[in-house]
Amino acid sequence: MKEPSEIAGFDEFWQYCLRLYDSEGVKEAVLKLQDQLELDVCVLLFACWSANQSAGGWNVEQLKRIKSVIHNWQYPVVSEIRKVRTFLKESELASIPHSVCSELRTQLLQLELEAEKAELHSLFLILAETERDDTEVASLQCQVVVAEKNILAAHGLEPDHGLKHMRPAFQVLFASAFEVSQDEVAGIFERL
Structure with a gap:
C-alpha cells in the first residue's frame, strides 16, 4: 500500500479535515455525535469531504469497505488509544506524578x-479508486442530504433513528463543511 504522501490528493484531503475540525464549533459538534451516537469522527469528516467532491451516495461496495475500516481500525485501535488517554485525564492516580500522566496523555x-x-488514508483510498464525474457541482441540499445519508449508512443507522435531537450538531458540521450558515442547513433539515 502506498504511503499517504504518495497518493494524489491525500494531503489536500488531510488539510481539509484539519481545517474542518478546527472550524468554530465543529470539534464540539463531532465529539457530541461521537459520544452520544457512537459516530466515527473520521467518517463524519470524510462524508463532508465526499459530498463536497460531488461524489454522491456511497455504493454498496464502498459502504462495505468503509464499515470494514470502522470495525477493523477505528474500534480496536483509535477508540482504544482514546480510552487510555481519557482514563489518564479523568483518573486520580496517586502513585503516578501528575506531570508523568500529563506527558503520557500528550x-x-x-x-x-x-x-x-x-x-482517513484508508477512507480516502476507497473514493480515490472510484471513477466519478468531477464536473457536476451538487446543490447545497444535495450535499447535506448525501453527507447525512452516507454517515448514517456507514454506521448502520436509519434516518428515523431518533436523530432529530442531534440535528444542531449536524447543522454546525455541515454549515462549516459547505461554507454556509447554520440557518441554511436548518432550512434544509426542515424541508426533509
Whole structure:
C-alpha cells in the first residue's frame, strides 16, 4: 500500500479535515455525535469531504469497505488509544506524578491523531479508486442530504433513528463543511 504522501490528493484531503475540525464549533459538534451516537469522527469528516467532491451516495461496495475500516481500525485501535488517554485525564492516580500522566496523555493524543490520519488514508483510498464525474457541482441540499445519508449508512443507522435531537450538531458540521450558515442547513433539515 502506498504511503499517504504518495497518493494524489491525500494531503489536500488531510488539510481539509484539519481545517474542518478546527472550524468554530465543529470539534464540539463531532465529539457530541461521537459520544452520544457512537459516530466515527473520521467518517463524519470524510462524508463532508465526499459530498463536497460531488461524489454522491456511497455504493454498496464502498459502504462495505468503509464499515470494514470502522470495525477493523477505528474500534480496536483509535477508540482504544482514546480510552487510555481519557482514563489518564479523568483518573486520580496517586502513585503516578501528575506531570508523568500529563506527558503520557500528550503522547497518546499525538498517537491518536496519527491513528486517525491512517484511518482517513484508508477512507480516502476507497473514493480515490472510484471513477466519478468531477464536473457536476451538487446543490447545497444535495450535499447535506448525501453527507447525512452516507454517515448514517456507514454506521448502520436509519434516518428515523431518533436523530432529530442531534440535528444542531449536524447543522454546525455541515454549515462549516459547505461554507454556509447554520440557518441554511436548518432550512434544509426542515424541508426533509
